[in-house]
Amino acid sequence: MTGLNADDHDFTDFGDVHFEHLNGADLHFEVQGNPTTEPPVVFLHGGPGYNSYSFQALFGERIERPVVYLDQRGSGRSGPLEDTEQGADTLDLDTLVGDVEALRDFLGAEQIIPLGHGFGALVALEYARRWPTRTARVIAVNPWVHFPDLARTLLEEASARRGVPFTDPADDLRAATPDGEHPPVGGARIEAAFALLNARDLLNALQFRDQASRMRLEFADAEGQLIGGGEVQEALVNQGLWEFEYPQFLTELRRPVFVITGAHDRTSYPEQVQWVADLADADVTVLDAGHYPWLDDEDAFAEALDDALTR
Known part of the structure; x- marks a missing residue:
């Protein structure tokens, strides 16, 4: 076009x-x-x-x-x-x-x-x-x-909200990864984070100053129907x-x-x-x-x- x-x-x-x-x-x-x-x-x-x-x-x-x-x-x-x-x-x-x-x-x-x-x-x-x-x-x-650092932040927050000790899978993953290969640290962290708390609730907890701001954005999203x-x-x-x-x-x-x-x-x-x-x-x-x-x-x-x- x-x-x-x-x-x-x-x-x-x-x-x-x-x-x-x-x-x-x-x-x-x-x-x-x-x-x-x-x-x-x-x-x-x-x-x-x-x-x-x-x-x-x-x-x-x-x-x-x-x-x-x-x-x-x-x-x-x-x-x-x-x-x-x-x-x-x-x-x-x-x-x-x-x-x-x-x-x-x-x-x-x-x-x-x-x-x-x-x-x-x-x-x-x-x-x-x-x-x-x-x-x-x-x-x-x-x-x-x-993004690996962001995944760590999300896992830390999910652990705190679930009341469980923060356990970073990075060290074990690096130790188990053969030399010359890249250990998927970020993916492992995010998988562990979302297993503790669903993505939407986790991001809402980290991103919004208060509930009023979150509701205002959700209203705009609903209005846009996207x-x-x-x-x-x-x-x-x-x-x-x-x-x-x-x-x-x-x-x-x-x-x-x-x-x-x-x-x-x-x-x-x-x-x-x-x-x-x-x-x-x-x-x-x-x-x-x-x-x-x-x-x-x-x-x-x-x-x-x-x-x-x-x-």
């Missing part, structure tokens, strides 16, 4: 709606403002496999510059992962970054500002590393960059997501990096944030918020985002 012309645009409260075949996938994205007048913000949701709707609906009006809300391949309103030219079995970080570059090219923007949240921050950072001349700056909100994302998560896990360690690549970033994090988001703060701060020389702003800081203190998040966009 080719780009829409002015007569074909579907105008909604959010802006121009596009459903385009880019980089082998049918991608849904919405554009506010003219992305060729200045580098547009490209919002990259987390999950993996979530969508951009709730951020757009709850905070979009506060961004006073061109912005693009992308539902990544297989997620939200984009086409099913199994219908992509690459197929579900090949989904990886390189493919997701390629989608962002195809989007930039479609928009006709010389540069973009990737704004990534959670897992989406990983996509944003890798795009900036891969395409530094096409990145004005990169903003990571509660980033995830070291479900799914499981196939994206499964595809990335099959590609070794829980063993992935990105910190070694952070030293290669050559664009300004800004991190906005919530002190109550224990999936990201402080360990994951510290990797980015130390190795990418990132500027870090810590808010009294959780994983979705625009839910807890919209004004503080708006101020931090404006600072990251303009400094």
Whole structure:
């Protein structure tokens, strides 16, 4: 499908709606403002496999510059992962970054500002590393960059909530793994964590400052009527997501990096944030918020985002 012309645009409260075949996938994205007048913000949701709707609906009006809300391949309103030219079995970080570059090219923007949240921050950072001349700056909100460490955090929390001693399977697994092979430490940790507590309850416990914020997000999700994302998560896990360690690549970033994090988001703060701060020389702003800081203190998040966009 080719780009829409002015007569074909579907105008909604959010802006121009596009459903385009880019980089082998049918991608849904919405554009506010003219992305060729200045580098547009490209919002990259987390999950993996979530969508951009709730951020757009709850905070979009506060961004006073061109912005693009992308539902990544297989997620939200984009086409099913199994219908992509690459197929579900090949989904990886390189493919997701390629989608962002195809989007930039479609928009006709010389540069973009990737704004990534959670897992989406990983996509944003890798795009900036891969395409530094096409990145004005990169903003990571509660980033995830070291997945074995994240799995350990989840296992620690699950153990505490179940009232059982924390037992890390890593040492035994490493001892049992033949030389030259990589022990699947992250996978073992996450399997043990989810055996103690289901994934949703565990993530809710770690990510939200209070119940009111969680309910507000759930209401937005219900309003958007978007479900799914499981196939994206499964595809990335099959590609070794829980063993992935990105910190070694952070030293290669050559664009300004800004991190906005919530002190109550224990999936990201402080360990994951510290990797980015130390190795990418990132500027870090810590808010009294959780994983979705625009839910807890919209004004503080708006101020931090404006600072990251303009400094």
